[in-house]
Amino acid sequence: MSHRLILLAAVMVFTGCARKLPPYEKPIARSQFQRVRTTAYTHTESDHLQHGSQTCIGTTLRHDAVHSAAADWSRWPLGTTFRILETGEICKVDDIGWALSGRNTIDLYKPTRGAMNAWGTRTVNIEILNWGDDHGALAVLSKRSKYAHVQRMMKDLEKHVASNRNTPPPVTIAASAEVPGPALETSAPDAGGLRVRNDRGARN
Secondary structure (H helix, E strand, C coil): CHHHHHHHHHHHHHHHHHCCCCCCCCCCCCCCEEEEEEEEECCCCHHHCCCCCECCCCCECCECCCEEEECCCCCCCCCCEEEECCCCCEEEEEECCHHHCCCCEEEEECCCHHHHHHHCCEEEEEEEEECCCHHHHHHHHHCCCCCHHHHHHHHHHHHHHHCCCCCCCCCCCCCCCCCCCCCCCCCCCCCCCCCCCCCCCCCC
């Protein structure tokens, strides 16, 4: 029996390492206002248990005045702060996820499974309040470069830095913002009351 367990564990490790990255999407332009697809995650999900309530950089996941968010750092670098215009929530990119690599999707941290499922999947309008630092993001990612999803982020980020494109300047966080109509795309809970969501995979 012990040999079978060892073999099963080896197969699982090999499968996890060999799995394909998510389909690649052409990056959307960096601009002050963007329309993006968002999902949600929480710290009690099975793929998050090893990290608990911490982000990939070791800070505590936030859901106070500013909410934590995970993204592909080549599209939204570490530290990028934005406002969701439909809700007024302010979020800061401080995490990554395997399923976000090469994708124009931002994963929003929610403190409970109920809040995560209630958010579902939504396409929303965001206002960039401050762009993160490309070089700082690269420095953090370089420590995790053995992972395929991180390698993809680094490759795109290095291209962006090398192209010498100017990132839009930071804007002052306003006290209020006009909130447009509700998002067009949402996902409903499944029959069991839980949202069916894609595996975010290793955060690392």
